[in-house]
Amino acid sequence: DVKVTQSSRYLVKRTGEKVFLECVQDMDHENMFWYRQDPGLGLRLIYFSYDVKMKEKGDIPEGYSVSREKKERFSLILESASTNQTSMYLCASSPRLRAKNIQYFGAGTRLSVL
């Protein structure tokens, strides 16, 4: 089974703090993704990466950055956390195949910024 592991289930941070969310996948997938999920807005793509050290902006990259130093690990960084970044953050991975594009998700990190 594909396993995508997010380092924390729940996090509480203060406004202005630098926040790191970590994601590790064990299936040697090339592609990795970070989403946030908010009621009524669904899943919104923040950043994705299709290879080590590569990154692409998603639909809502402002206020976030990412790092992919190893194939299995993709980190999301909130440079200076703000209350409007309180959300559920989901990491996903997918293989580089010419078909399917199926993404496998982690359990999510619920972040509260106070």
Next chain:
Amino acid sequence: QKEVEQDPGPLSVPEGAIVSLNCTYSNSAFQYFMWYRQYSRKGPELLMYTYSSGNKEDGRFTAQVDKSSKYISLFIRDSQPSDSATYLCAMSAYWARGNEKLTFGTGTRLTIIP
């Protein structure tokens, strides 16, 4: 207009009923269609995957794609309380570098009443 539209519900049905969940989309390039199930406070998990038009059945679940109408459906037969979750549709065009993204609906919250 969003590329993918999905009624957010909530939808409540009695146990044993047939459930119909639907999404419409506007991008005619979409060829790969998925349904994810997300339990409360968990990450989405892939439920069904279909390519192009037609039906696909897996146990109590049937996924249906009508590309001419740009309409996809998920049917659940003999619904169980354990089917209570949020169901997300997702779709993508033909895979290509830079096109690894999935486009998600906002999800329909389903409750099966015992």
